[in-house]
């Protein structure tokens with residue numbers, strides 16, 4: 001951990017899961033890839049790795065762009081005001 005040029009914090013943040021994407025995202029050099037051979041212990045039993053949880057957005061009411069009811073109410077209000085003034 002102390003020998004990792006990227007520091008120990010990033011390694012700790014990638015523990016308990018498959019860190020392949022974390023490793024690849026950094027764009028490690030070829031020599032870093034070669035270094036991995038030095039630290040290779042064994043293949044991971046993938047059945048013990050927590051499954052990736054799919055992102056599920058909270059169900060929000062869909063925005064209703066249909067303003068027809070509001071529009072009709074405005075016209076009715078206008079008509080009521082108009083005719084009650086004249087009479």
Ligand code: HEM
Pocket residue numbers: 004005006007010011013014019022023026027028029030031032033035036039
């Ligand atoms: C056994 C696995 C790993 C080895 C052997 C390794 C090795 C190295 C080496 C040699 C460097 C120096 C730059 C280079 O040569 O690419 C480096 C940088 C770095 N590594 Fe790793 N690394 C490992 C895993 C990880 C993981 C899992 C992460 C992320 C969680 C990570 C994050 C970083 C970061 C952020 C840097 C600094 C990059 C920069 O500032 O340019 N490394 N690593």
